[in-house]
Amino acid sequence: MYSQELLKGTLQTIVLSLLAENQxxxxxxxxxxxxxxxxGEIQLTEGALYPTLHKLExxxxxxxxxxxxxxxxxxxYSLTEVGNKQANDKVNEFRRFSETxxxxxxxxxxxxxxxxxx
Amino acid sequence: MYSQELLKGTLQTIVLSLLAENQxxxxxxxxxxxxxxxxGEIQLTEGALYPTLHKLExxxxxxxxxxxxxxxxxxxYSLTEVGNKQANDKVNEFRRFSETxxxxxxxxxxxxxxxxxx
DNA sequence: AATGATACATAAAACAATTAGGTATAAGCG
DNA sequence: CGCTTATACCTAATTGTTTTATGTATCATT
Numbered sequence: 363m364y365s366q367e368l369l370k371g372t373l374q375t376i377v378l379s380l381l382a383e384n385q386x387x388x389x390x391x392x393x394x395x396x397x398x399x400x401x402g403e404i405q406l407t408e409g410a411l412y413p414t415l416h417k418l419e420x421x422x423x424x425x426x427x428x429x430x431x432x433x434x435x436x437x438x439y440s441l442t443e444v445g446n447k448q449a450n451d452k453v454n455e456f457r458r459f460s461e462t463x464x465x466x467x468x469x470x471x472x473x474x475x476x477x478x479x480x
Numbered sequence: 481m482y483s484q485e486l487l488k489g490t491l492q493t494i495v496l497s498l499l500a501e502n503q504x505x506x507x508x509x510x511x512x513x514x515x516x517x518x519x520g521e522i523q524l525t526e527g528a529l530y531p532t533l534h535k536l537e538x539x540x541x542x543x544x545x546x547x548x549x550x551x552x553x554x555x556x557y558s559l560t561e562v563g564n565k566q567a568n569d570k571v572n573e574f575r576r577f578s579e580t581x582x583x584x585x586x587x588x589x590x591x592x593x594x595x596x597x598x
Numbered sequence: 599a600a601t602g603a604t605a606c607a608t609a610a611a612a613c614a615a616t617t618a619g620g621t622a623t624a625a626g627c628g
Numbered sequence: 629c630g631c632t633t634a635t636a637c638c639t640a641a642t643t644g645t646t647t648t649a650t651g652t653a654t655c656a657t658t
Binding site: 455459460 | 485486487488489490493494497514517518521522571573574575576577578580581582583584585
Binding site: 485487488489491525527528531532549550551552 | 614615616617618622623624
């Protein structure tokens with residue numbers, strides 16, 4: 363697990379990119395997906411996730427549909443057209459950002475695993 | 481300029497890594513250094529920087545010395561031994577984090593610039 | 599019957615960063 | 629000389645996100 367502070371500001375990006383990949387997901391599924399794909403290194407808390415989903419919906423990036431599973435109601439989220447564009451923008455921005463940061467940090471103690479590049 | 485939200489949680493890492501690289505820097509110098517090295521893409525605000533420097537000092541990661549430049553007083557910050565270790569830890573953590581994030585985001589719309597890798 | 603997993607949600611508190619302000623010296627320019 | 633920009637420090641109020649804590653309820657397993 364990373365110190366959670368690094369995660370700040372990346373939650374929307376994560377959610378949008380997963381939805382771009384999977385078309386339709388529900389909240390709990392998103393948390394599990396992230397946990398699995400990152401070997402538990404990133405764990406979304408529900409207290410952060412649900413408000414974010416609601417916000418993205420209110421902003422027009424997501425739409426919802428409720429599906430009954432037995433007596434439970436699952437709430438599926440999908441990207442709108444604008445949301446799809448937003449997903450692209452956010453993912454690209456993160457990539458650019460992480461490159462910039464890594465350049466900045468590489469001046470000091472270059473990553474041993476990248477030594478062979480130079 | 482990136483949307484500032486991505487910067488959240490990285491400020492300490494940036495400050496610590498620059499000090500590991502330069503031995504001795506003052507606040508204003510740090511802001512300029514970051515701005516120059518990132519072509520203006522990352523700009524630290526003073527309202528965020530100074531409290532962070534004070535906090536890192538209070539936590540024992542930094543020491544200060546005041547130097548008079550004419551009538552002005554510059555406050556130089558240096559890493560303590562613990563601070564040096566912390567710099568390493570923080571930088572490594574960021575690197576691991578950005579790798580994890582990029583893996584997570586790469587499932588969707590893999591970065592065209594990395595296509596040749598696969 | 600109890601526990602853990604699934605599945606949604608909100609509200610109070612904590613925390614970091616932005617915004618906006620304050621002080622002061624030094625340098626450059628018309 | 630006066631104005632503006634750059635240098636250089638700082639803090640306080642507000643904003644915004646996340647954590648922590650809590651609540652509800654179904655379903656599966658032991």
